[in-house]
Amino acid sequence: MTTETSRLQQYVEVIQQANQIAANTELDALLDKMLDLIISVTHAEAGTLYLYDANSHELVFKVVHGNAASERLVGLRINANSGVAGRALQCAEPLFIHDVMNDPYWDRATGELTGMQLRTMYCVPLILRGQPVGVVQVFNLPAETCDDPEEVALIQLLCSRLVTEVEKARMLEESQRRTRRQQALVEIISNLTSTLDGKTLLDRIMTHACDLLGVEATSIWLRDSINGDLVLHMAIGEHREQLRAIRVPAGQGIIGHVVTTGETVVVNDVQSDQRFYRNVDDHSGFQTRAILCVPMRAPRIIVGGARGAVEEQVIGGAQALNPTNHRAFSEDDISLFTSLASQAATVIRLARLYEETDKLFTRLIDAITGAIDLKDPYTRGHSQRVSDYSVAIAEELGLSQEDIYRIRISSKLHDVGKIRIPDHILNKPDRLDEAEFSEMRQHPTYGLEFLQQNGLLEIDLLRDSWQALAQHHERLDGHGYPNGLHGNQISLVGRIVAVADVFDAISSNRPYRAAMPIEKVFSILRAGAGTELDATCVEALVRARANGKILTQGERHEDGA
Amino acid sequence: MTTETSRLQQYVEVIQQANQIAANTELDALLDKMLDLIISVTHAEAGTLYLYDANSHELVFKVVHGNAASERLVGLRINANSGVAGRALQCAEPLFIHDVMNDPYWDRATGELTGMQLRTMYCVPLILRGQPVGVVQVFNLPAETCDDPEEVALIQLLCSRLVTEVEKARMLEESQRRTRRQQALVEIISNLTSTLDGKTLLDRIMTHACDLLGVEATSIWLRDSINGDLVLHMAIGEHREQLRAIRVPAGQGIIGHVVTTGETVVVNDVQSDQRFYRNVDDHSGFQTRAILCVPMRAPRIIVGGARGAVEEQVIGGAQALNPTNHRAFSEDDISLFTSLASQAATVIRLARLYEETDKLFTRLIDAITGAIDLKDPYTRGHSQRVSDYSVAIAEELGLSQEDIYRIRISSKLHDVGKIRIPDHILNKPDRLDEAEFSEMRQHPTYGLEFLQQNGLLEIDLLRDSWQALAQHHERLDGHGYPNGLHGNQISLVGRIVAVADVFDAISSNRPYRAAMPIEKVFSILRAGAGTELDATCVEALVRARANGKILTQGERHEDGA
Known part of the structure; x- marks a missing residue:
């Protein structure tokens, strides 16, 4: 039995140690050091600490000390009503057990996992505001410790000193976990615009x-x-x-x-x-x-339309x-x-909006080109074929996806100016006279005017489409129309569409002549390369044909508008 | 001087009280009760508790007890280097001051706010892991308290017992505040799709x-x-x-x-x-x-095109x-x-996408109607005017914004079938013969076919537009074309566009006759109401004209395509 002075000293020292341990704000470190202190104060050989999980009404092994083999217990869950720990929680007071192995509440299966010879046990329920927080068990402590009421009072004071820290550290951990989750969510959402x-x-x-x-x-x-x-x-x-x-x-x-x-x-x-x-x-x-x-x-x-609620x-x-x-x-x-x-x-929702917009755009462009083709039954499907050939050339030239998309659209519209050419000129079976031919040669200019007058050049996707319309009859040697541009004055798009246009014209059947054999078509194109047509574009078309990308009018099965 | 036994009892009681206070997880309640306990243990008359703000290196008054007038101090901030509190933090140990009012560190201005006669003060810095957490000051306590080393030790033990709780409660409050903010953010984001x-x-x-x-x-x-x-x-x-x-x-x-x-x-x-x-x-x-x-x-x-990164x-x-x-x-x-x-x-980004889509859609529709008008120079601007009149009638009839938008588009396209009528019929200055007139009467059917063949009926916004194209020459009495529909067989859109179409035809100047006076126009429309035209739509047009919404061709200043 110690003197009162040393008893006071002992209390103060234990509380001071507890205060130091309590400086831990991390739950695991706190629990670890707490169990150490309790084992040391009780002079026990080993101990375990459980936390209570209110969701499942279970006790979860959090720390096991003094027994290396029993580390495998950490994370295990037991029903919060069972075993000595469950009984201590129910009684809401500490239990001292003189002979653990023969105690009716002792869970043998779990006990055997420890591989220890267990003799005595002191089991303290951690309870706060009437609610279970956890359970501390220490083993093989001297029986005197639990026979001395002041020792018992000290252990209880120590546990009640630390249970509030455990509770707060647990709440803090839970709250920080929630914040991290929310933070991750916000980051995911914020990064959605990268594609x-x-x-x-x-x-x-x-x-x-x-x-x-x-x-x-x-x-x-x-x-x-x-x-x-x-x-x-x-x-x-x-x-x-x-x-x-x-x-x-x-x-x-x-x-x-x-x-x-x-x-x-x-x-x-x-x-x-x-x-x-x-x-x-x-x-x-x-x-x-x-x-x-x-x-x-x-x-x-829906695309277009009102934007309110x-x-x-x-x-x-x-x-x-x-x-x-x-x-x-x-x-x-x-x-x-x-x-x-x-x-x-x-x-x-966005993906569907894009799809709908895409459909809208291509269908309306197709409707416009369909209307051109209607005017000139001899060249039915011409606009679509020129677009296909232009895309094939652009792909062979290695242009970007975006450029290819623009070429697909603009080449489809290349003859849109013909909408202003009177039917009797457009459909004349005989050779055009000089005045008629002069009118016919206006169609690239009319096409450009069509784009301008309808504000279509303000649409991002059509911004450069005028090149396909205005330049597809220009020639490198300056003998083309309507502006007699030379060499580099003609844009790449203009050159591509010019090759595609000539290719379709000479590879298609016309009422007044049959389609030429493909070898002849290519030899004509090659003959024009350098003077009329861009040689690189001509070769790109030949390669595309070799790669199976080019089908002439006669090789297609079309139902035409 | 108490006996050792009662001294131990006193220590245990104070720690037990502290343990109870520590069960508070809310910072404010914890600080409030903590100050109460310290005042009671020190037998002081009043006290204040500050928390340290690391962001601004300030001390914030959190609790003031024992002095009603000084409640105004709560929330006040002082520099963490100043005053007695600042000095205690710097020394990192408690200070006892025998004569507060004459202490060189005492901040008179703040002190006067209390209106109290302050004599003694005990000032305890709250420090954890070497970092300031706050400061507790108690006033007018008996000098004996601070002369007794065991009393001083108890107060320090009490403060170090509670400082860890204060720290955790503060971290918890901060973390919960952060979670609430993030939660609010997520809710804002999640509710963005409601408009x-x-x-x-x-x-x-x-x-x-x-x-x-x-x-x-x-x-x-x-x-x-x-x-x-x-x-x-x-x-x-x-x-x-x-x-x-x-x-x-x-x-x-x-x-x-x-x-x-x-x-x-x-x-x-x-x-x-x-x-x-x-x-x-x-x-x-x-x-x-x-x-x-x-x-x-x-x-x-950009609308259309690639969708990758x-x-x-x-x-x-x-x-x-x-x-x-x-x-x-x-x-x-x-x-x-x-x-x-x-x-x-x-x-x-979305709003811009919508704008661009809108522009794309209306420009392309306008381009198509412009192409129709090009075919028939006599009726230049006709499609646009019929659209304006149809919208005015629909507004008078109280249709929804979405329906009105659809009518705006579909009525613009009502004559699109004329694209297939040969120029020599469309532009014939004389009366058409029977075969020519029969061909001319095909234009609503051609229009419907135009929509179908180009897949335009699959576009949500154009889904019902066929009514405007196919039915604008039907008559209630069944004598219209192309299908001779009767009464309710004709859709509301068909009836609206029919009235708008007739109105434009007779209110416009034509090369072969001048526009009629508006009164005569209305009397012709009213004469046709019930047999040819829908009376409700005719009256809606008359009201729209009275409301200033209708301008005839001659009243407009158009630059026509």
Whole structure:
């Protein structure tokens, strides 16, 4: 028995040590040093510290000291009602056990993992405001420690001194984890503008979703606007390859429920859920255990038109499957996944807008070229063929995708000026007289005027298209029309379209003459190279033909407008 | 002097009380109760507790007890080097002051705010891992307390027991605040799809930025693509009205620096920054003190074309001005504002895409109608006028914005089938013979075929446009062409365009006859109402004319294509 003075000293020293330990703000370090101190104060040989998980009502082994073999216990979970630890939590007071191995509450299986000869045990529940926080157990301590009420009081004072630190460190860890997740989410969202490719973006979003949520797989399902089926749009995780083009009938499965009702659904055990649609797993070989499924909403978008408040529609749903480590989905998981699904919906909306714009643009350009071809039945399909040939030449020349796209469009329009040439000139079966020929030679100029007068040169994609229209009858030697430009005065686009135009003219059947054999066509083109035509463009066309990219009018099966 | 036993009891009781106080996870409650306990243990009359702000090296009054008048001190900030508190922090040990009012370190001005007669003071610095956390001061305590080393030791033990809790509660508060901010950010981003109106969205984003950052004003500046000037696009906060259309010359000001270099700039005192461009403040009357300015990046977007990785360009910058309470901008502020600016850039990018699409669509439609009008010089401008009249009728009928937009487009195309009518029929000055008239009456059918063959009915905006093309020569009494439809068989769009078409035909000058007076035009229309034309549409046109919405060909100043 110590004197009172040394007892006071002992208390002060222990509290001071506890204060130093409490300076740790990291939970793991705090728990580690806390268990060390308790083992030292109780003169025990070993100890364990559990934290309570309120979500699952389990105790999780966090630290094991004094027994190297038992490190394998860390991370293990036990029911919070079981064993000596469970009993201590229920009684809400410390238990001293003189003979651990024969205690009725002792969990032999877990105990044997330690491989230790356990004799005595002191078990202190960590409780704060009536709620369990964890349990500390120390083993093989001298029985005197627990027989001395002042020793016991000191251990309890020490535990109650530190339990508040444990609680705060745990809350801090949880809050910081949440912040990091949100931060990651914000970064994902902020970096979405680095590409406009819908497929890449969705892949990126759903890959991040897999990582951030810690799930085995994610997927996006879109509603088929015709029959309401849910069609797999993309999937991340194993077995994704087996899932191509898979469908779930309208209203079926958890995904069908979510898309129909617009509600988020969480099922932590799908095998016992009536709605679960087994065919997908049967198909892929994936075994779904738990599903988080959120609806994807996007406004209905039409190109052009009003821009005000927009009615949102459920266009599909996003799924996250099987949280790793057999966790259940948390509220945090749901809110994070909802945000990611909303970003995915925006990406899909944009991709559809682009598709619609593309369709709009090409269809309207085709309608205009169709109208030109209507005027001149002899040259039906000419505009489209010149465009195909121009693209083939541009590809052989190694131009950029964007340049090739512009050439595709502008070459289609090359003869648009013919719209102003009177039918009787355009369709005259005989040779044109001088006045008629002079009018005919105006069509490149008329084409340029068509672009200018309709403000089409202000459209980014058509900005350089005037070259195809105005220069496709110019010649390198200056003997072309309408402006008699020489050599470098003619743009590359003008040269490309000139070659494509001549090629189509001499390789096509006309009412008044049959198409020439292709060898003759090329020899004529080559003969004109350098004076009339650009030699590089001519050779590019010859190469494209050799690569199978060029089909003449007679080789095509066209239904013409 | 107490006995050792009661001294131990006293220590245990104080630590137990401290443990209870420490169960508070909220910082304010924790500090409040902590000061109470220290006042009670020291038998003092009053006390104050400061927290240290590492950002500004200041001490902030957090709690004042025992003096009602001094509540006004809460929130006040003092330099962390000044006063008794500053000295205690520097010495890193408690100070006992026997005569506060005459102490050389005592800050009289602050002291007088208390209105108290201060005699003694005990000042304990709260320090953790060598870093200041705060300072506790208690007043008018018995001198014996500070003469008794065990009392002093107890107070220090108590403070070191609680300082770790204060630190953790503060970190927790900070982390939770950060999480809430991020959460708010994610919610803002997720709700962006509820409208597509760029103006509304930018207003919403920048208003949230004002709130979340706690600043007086935010603004967005966009680079003028021609001369590189920065043009104010929108502003939130006072004085926003004074800022309309204001410009900063290229490269000038902090905004110019940010847009040129692509760097984020934080200036907490703009008056001493060389780059600061005073003209804006002079113009608005706003007084800028601190600026956070981040670049706004968006990919260059063209309608149609490739969709792969996109080169990002700095399109402008976003500014946040003057954090409230004279705070400095924090790292958190910068990252939050960067995310919001990136969202704003996406919105601007989308709005531009819409504008470009709109322009593309209307220009191409106009090009097609221009081509029709070219074929028939007598009816120059006819398609555009019929579109204007159809829109006016639709507005009078109260149709939706979306329907009106569709009618605008489809009515412009109503005569597109004439593109297939040979020039000699279309332009024949004399009366057409039966065969010619029969061909002429094919133009609504040709129009429908034009839409079908070019796939234009698959474009959402043109889906219903066939009605305007196919039905504008049908009559309610079944005597119209091409299909002789009756009454309700004719769509509303068909009826509207029919009225607009007849109105333009008889209200326009033709080479062979002058325009009729408007009264006569209306009486002809009314005479046809019920048999040929829809009476409701005729009356809607008459009302639209009365409302000034209808100008006849002769009343317009057109430069025609």
